[in-house]
Amino acid sequence: MSDMSMDIDIALTVNGERIVERVEARKSLVDFVRDDLGLTGSHVGCEHGVCGACTMRVDGVIVRGCLMLAAQCDGAVVETIEGLSDSGELADLQAAFEQRNALQCGFCTPGMLTAAQDLLNRDGVPSREEIREHISGNFCRCTGFHAIVDAVESVAKARHGAKP
Amino acid sequence: MKITADTPPVLSVLDRPNSYIGRAVPRPNLQRLTQGRGQYISDVTLPRMTHVAYLRSPHAHARIVSIATDAAKKAPGVVAVVTGAELAKTMTPWIGVLTHLKGIKSAPQAPIAIERACWQGEAVCAVVARTRAQAEDACELIDIAYEELPAVTDPETALDAGTPVIHDSLGDNLCFERKLDVGDVGKAFADADAVVEATFVTGRHTGVCTEGRAIVADWNASEQRMTVYHATQAPHMMQNLFAKHLDLSESQVRVMTKDVGGSFGIKVHTYADEMATVALSKMLKRPVKFVADRIESFVTDIHARDHRIKGKIGVTKDGVITAFEIDDLTGIGPYSVYPRTSGIEANQVVNLTGGPYNCPNYRAQTRVVFQNKNVMCQYRAVGHPVAVAVTEGLVELAAAKIGMDPLEIRRRNLFPDDGYPAQTASGLKLEQLSHHEALAHLDTMINYAGLRAEQKALRDKGIYRGIGFASFIEVTNPSAAFYGVGGAKITSQDGATVKLDAQGAITIHSGVTEQGQGAEAVLAQCVASSFGVSMDRVRVVTGDTDNTPYGGGTWASRAAGIGGEAAWQAGKALRGNVLAVAGAMLQAKPEDLDIRNGIVVDKVTGAERLGLDELARVAYFRPDTLPPGFQAELMVTRHYVPRAWPFAFTNGIQASYLEVDTDTGFVKLLRHWCVEDCGTIINPQLVNEQIRGGVVQGIGAALFEQCLYDERGQMLNGNMADYLVPMAVEMPDIDCGHVVSPTADSELGAKGAGEAGTAGAPACIMNAINDALRPLNAQPLTDMPFTPGKILAALGKI
Numbered sequence: 001m002s003d004m005s006m007d008i009d010i011a012l013t014v015n016g017e018r019i020v021e022r023v024e025a026r027k028s029l030v031d032f033v034r035d036d037l038g039l040t041g042s043h044v045g046c047e048h049g050v051c052g053a054c055t056m057r058v059d060g061v062i063v064r065g066c067l068m069l070a071a072q073c074d075g076a077v078v079e080t081i082e083g084l085s086d087s088g089e090l091a092d093l094q095a096a097f098e099q100r101n102a103l104q105c106g107f108c109t110p111g112m113l114t115a116a117q118d119l120l121n122r123d124g125v126p127s128r129e130e131i132r133e134h135i136s137g138n139f140c141r142c143t144g145f146h147a148i149v150d151a152v153e154s155v156a157k158a159r160h161g162a163k164p
Numbered sequence: 165m166k167i168t169a170d171t172p173p174v175l176s177v178l179d180r181p182n183s184y185i186g187r188a189v190p191r192p193n194l195q196r197l198t199q200g201r202g203q204y205i206s207d208v209t210l211p212r213m214t215h216v217a218y219l220r221s222p223h224a225h226a227r228i229v230s231i232a233t234d235a236a237k238k239a240p241g242v243v244a245v246v247t248g249a250e251l252a253k254t255m256t257p258w259i260g261v262l263t264h265l266k267g268i269k270s271a272p273q274a275p276i277a278i279e280r281a282c283w284q285g286e287a288v289c290a291v292v293a294r295t296r297a298q299a300e301d302a303c304e305l306i307d308i309a310y311e312e313l314p315a316v317t318d319p320e321t322a323l324d325a326g327t328p329v330i331h332d333s334l335g336d337n338l339c340f341e342r343k344l345d346v347g348d349v350g351k352a353f354a355d356a357d358a359v360v361e362a363t364f365v366t367g368r369h370t371g372v373c374t375e376g377r378a379i380v381a382d383w384n385a386s387e388q389r390m391t392v393y394h395a396t397q398a399p400h401m402m403q404n405l406f407a408k409h410l411d412l413s414e415s416q417v418r419v420m421t422k423d424v425g426g427s428f429g430i431k432v433h434t435y436a437d438e439m440a441t442v443a444l445s446k447m448l449k450r451p452v453k454f455v456a457d458r459i460e461s462f463v464t465d466i467h468a469r470d471h472r473i474k475g476k477i478g479v480t481k482d483g484v485i486t487a488f489e490i491d492d493l494t495g496i497g498p499y500s501v502y503p504r505t506s507g508i509e510a511n512q513v514v515n516l517t518g519g520p521y522n523c524p525n526y527r528a529q530t531r532v533v534f535q536n537k538n539v540m541c542q543y544r545a546v547g548h549p550v551a552v553a554v555t556e557g558l559v560e561l562a563a564a565k566i567g568m569d570p571l572e573i574r575r576r577n578l579f580p581d582d583g584y585p586a587q588t589a590s591g592l593k594l595e596q597l598s599h600h601e602a603l604a605h606l607d608t609m610i611n612y613a614g615l616r617a618e619q620k621a622l623r624d625k626g627i628y629r630g631i632g633f634a635s636f637i638e639v640t641n642p643s644a645a646f647y648g649v650g651g652a653k654i655t656s657q658d659g660a661t662v663k664l665d666a667q668g669a670i671t672i673h674s675g676v677t678e679q680g681q682g683a684e685a686v687l688a689q690c691v692a693s694s695f696g697v698s699m700d701r702v703r704v705v706t707g708d709t710d711n712t713p714y715g716g717g718t719w720a721s722r723a724a725g726i727g728g729e730a731a732w733q734a735g736k737a738l739r740g741n742v743l744a745v746a747g748a749m750l751q752a753k754p755e756d757l758d759i760r761n762g763i764v765v766d767k768v769t770g771a772e773r774l775g776l777d778e779l780a781r782v783a784y785f786r787p788d789t790l791p792p793g794f795q796a797e798l799m800v801t802r803h804y805v806p807r808a809w810p811f812a813f814t815n816g817i818q819a820s821y822l823e824v825d826t827d828t829g830f831v832k833l834l835r836h837w838c839v840e841d842c843g844t845i846i847n848p849q850l851v852n853e854q855i856r857g858g859v860v861q862g863i864g865a866a867l868f869e870q871c872l873y874d875e876r877g878q879m880l881n882g883n884m885a886d887y888l889v890p891m892a893v894e895m896p897d898i899d900c901g902h903v904v905s906p907t908a909d910s911e912l913g914a915k916g917a918g919e920a921g922t923a924g925a926p927a928c929i930m931n932a933i934n935d936a937l938r939p940l941n942a943q944p945l946t947d948m949p950f951t952p953g954k955i956l957a958a959l960g961k962i
Contacts, residue, residue: 041200043204043206045374046884048883050884051458051884053374080200081200082199082201085199097198098191101190101191103198105373105374105424105679106194106196106198106202106680107204107373109197113198128897132893132895133892137891138891139884140374141373141374141857141861142853144895144898144921145892145895146856146895147853149897
């Protein structure tokens, strides 16, 4: 209620852009980027940290946008699917998802790509089991995951210079 | 009929220049989604838009004594607080019945409960505010006095004399029943060498779309027009229903779908809260948005598959199945869902049980009863997973009883591939199936003999692996026999409008809808192929009742087989019209010309004659140069509806290889296979991904998913932490194979593939678990989902 909705001033960087806003203390990060910044590529699927549709990057670490408050992001560097797309960082992974049809309705895809990129940024080529383990916090109802694992695996190999 | 390569061929028999039929081309519109630039309904905002939150009944069954809304009305940002009685002045109630389901009955349902709430989660009051948070805040200020009523929750006792009747006007709690008795079942069981009986339970579960149901309704009082942005599978059906219950004409209602975050049959029904949202917009004369949150989704999205089936099979010692018998009972909540009804699932169970087998003796009964739980209705593969679980469960139990291999008993009973057309005992007409070819393909694909040897060797080491199978048939390409004949305004035909634009590119407008399955890619493939352009010159528009031909949308695996054929025909017709223009311009006979790669060429020599850009320029800007009396028609529409067969049945067989940890009861899925026959394959990659996604949805039903209720009708696990869904780490790789038996009902010959995976997977997993545990003399597991606790109980360990 009104006493719970105390407003907080925050200054942060979102997709390279300096943002200064006043937010309700209770507002989640994903509601903030969607409703206040119009970055609707981050999706709200469960609002309790299980489905992973709101996965984004804060200070280089992937987080659930529904389990973090906007007020906690003062001074943070936030990257959403829009920024990760425009920078070209995900271009090969996005192309692999498109070629392999590793998405159907696409609602989980921004979070899935962001989670997969986190794995791909680590050393070495992950096994299929490691890929499955790493994305097991991201719920996809459409694909059955096989094509997603194929796409991530092909990018992992390509980035390490292996033949696809 | 032929086996196709499991890796997609480059070109198909329908080969022409620009033939995309049979090719695994990527979907043309995916960058939007991979870059987070799609527009789902939850992303839609409009000027003056408000948000509605619904206060929902905490009781499964309660009289609403009073609703005090004064405090809520004064809360910050609140625009209106509306009760069911108030909303009833704007929207009429509905009753979910169909005339071809003889005797089905239900009670009138209002968009917001009036006087009585009949399930936990039914909306009782609406708060409209400037933000969703403000609306939810104000909901907490509403004081509702309830008088709790006895809740009817157990289907087994719903029809007992001592059980309260939920709707007095109906007289009892029976929604629908059907009985069937074909052949001589009594004699068939008497003649059998073995009779096996088992009771199967398929757990109540739900679709869990990643995006909750979402709708933005915008009543423009100055135009007297309602625009609805709606995450739906069937925009024209919804246009009709919104108009009907708001007392508008259909021309006053426009429904647009945008991107839809998963549907699977969840988003093809009338939901009271969505109807209320539309009515609130009309009442308030401004846009109102509703997005179901996850908890609301669990208690209001339709549930499905809550069946208890007593099954019986007779078999000779030679493995000939003599009869099937089932007694099915299902509880569907307090209302039959509008307009498709909650009787269809049970009806399908009766229709489909025994479906793959050439067995003339079949007796079935189903009873569909009301209860005070969330409603049940059609979810992906409607009725199939239940019927297949019973049929295939019984077949493998019978095989074990007579000591026959589970593939061998199927070989002896499946409809012969050369015996079509055929008819099942329940009366389903089958045009051409390929059960034996599919089984043979699967046998090779999985290296069955090798798997059995491995299984045996590992058993000696105390490792218990199982191999299970499920043959199935799948309803696709439905004709008017599904809903139209029952009086529902749900069209089975579909249309495509194809236009050559002024630069020679193609736009398709289609009545089917994109839910992520790739319908737009399939439509583009069909038109690019039949017209003769590359796919990058084709754009597809769907999901807008103002701008697409009247169509059914996406359900019952109809988009490719029906919408694709309409698009194919429209592309051909436009090609003829374009060649007529070319003939006029080139003073050539149209029949001597062809369109290849977007260029008009000489049919015989292939010599380039005219670019489509030039042809379009002349047709649109210099028609004065064309011969007198000649009119170019560069936009055509074609429609298609299956007529020769009520449904285009497909068939297939799945196999599962898994390992059961007999100490913990955990099941590890090692591999899964599916060979299916959806006729002509337009896009092998999209078909395979439909199969894989469907299989995993079926695995969820077999191992994890269940909406758990207590005896008072309270859902106990309505969140994603407690309701388990399949995640990547538990799922196996899934191999797909195909047999191709095109339907002769269309030129393309394509049937549907969207539900085959879900239809067969639960039975397949069940059979594999029982195969794994058979040497341990475990009780056969037939009560889904097969949780570790149930497995340990079957082993006698707990």
